[in-house]
Amino acid sequence: MERPRLLILGAGGHGRAVLELLRDAGFPPPLGVLDDGPASPGLPGVPHLGPLSRMAALRAEGAAAAHVALGHNATRRRLGEALLALGYALPALRHPSAIVAGSATLGAGSVAMPRSVAGAAARLGAHSILNTGAILEHDAVTGPGCHIAPGAVLGGGVRLGAEVLVGILAGIKPGTAVGDGATIALGAAVVGDVPAGATVSGVPAREKA
Structure with missing residues (x-):
């Protein structure tokens, strides 16, 4: 089964751990990463596409699959449910x-x-x-x-x-x-x-x- 290019939400420590997992599991390079940190360096080798609020616009532009790589439980769940409501796949x-x-x-x-x-x-x-x-x-x-x-x-x-x-x-x-x-x-x-x-x-x- 073909693995999708994922939009990653979160460029902190857990985001870096998820990035390593994707590479180890044979996923293609992520589409990009969204993060609200004004000084966020993003994820190594991954395009930084702006703040979390852009997830709806990127869906409209064709982004199809995503993963919320944030450690805070309530925030991760809230954003994950928002992504599903927008029509993203969350493998x-x-x-x-x-x-x-x-x-x-x-x-x-x-x-x-x-x-x-x-x-x-x-x-x-x-x-x-x-x-x-x-x-x-x-x-x-x-x-x-x-x-x-x-x-x-x-x-x-x-x-x-x-x-x-x-x-x-x-x-x-x-x-x-x-x-x-x-x-x-x-x-x-x-x-x-x-x-x-x-x-x-x-x-x-x-x-x-």
Whole structure:
């Protein structure tokens, strides 16, 4: 299947990581990058096409596929949904070293970074990041706009709501539910359900007052 030339939204650190993934996965050079930073240098070797607001004009000019390479969950989801509404295709991106089970699914605009794992029947939500070395075990499901940071592990059957951030090297016990907008701190060990909007940290993880 022919891989599309993507319009990239975001020229920061995650944008550079996505650019490397595209090269490793054999995508053609991106069409260009949009970024709101007034002093943004753009991405190496990629045309800088202006601010994020140009995505509608570029669609009208023929741009057909895009990826939101921004780390902030709510912003990434919002822009991804806006791109879909404009008629852009948002293919799921997968590094060649990622392990994705045949029964696993990667949502629109999601990305599985190097050495990440999505196990049997796992579902990574739209506009979500399964970052370097992170594991989404069998039957685990994330809502849209989540970020599972490097080295984090979600046990079998874990359920994340929308826009959840799971910090670096955090672990979540199998069968646990995490509500919308929750934050799991770096290195936390989550052994019970987490309410929406909560921030938990520590071993075992507890909600901050």
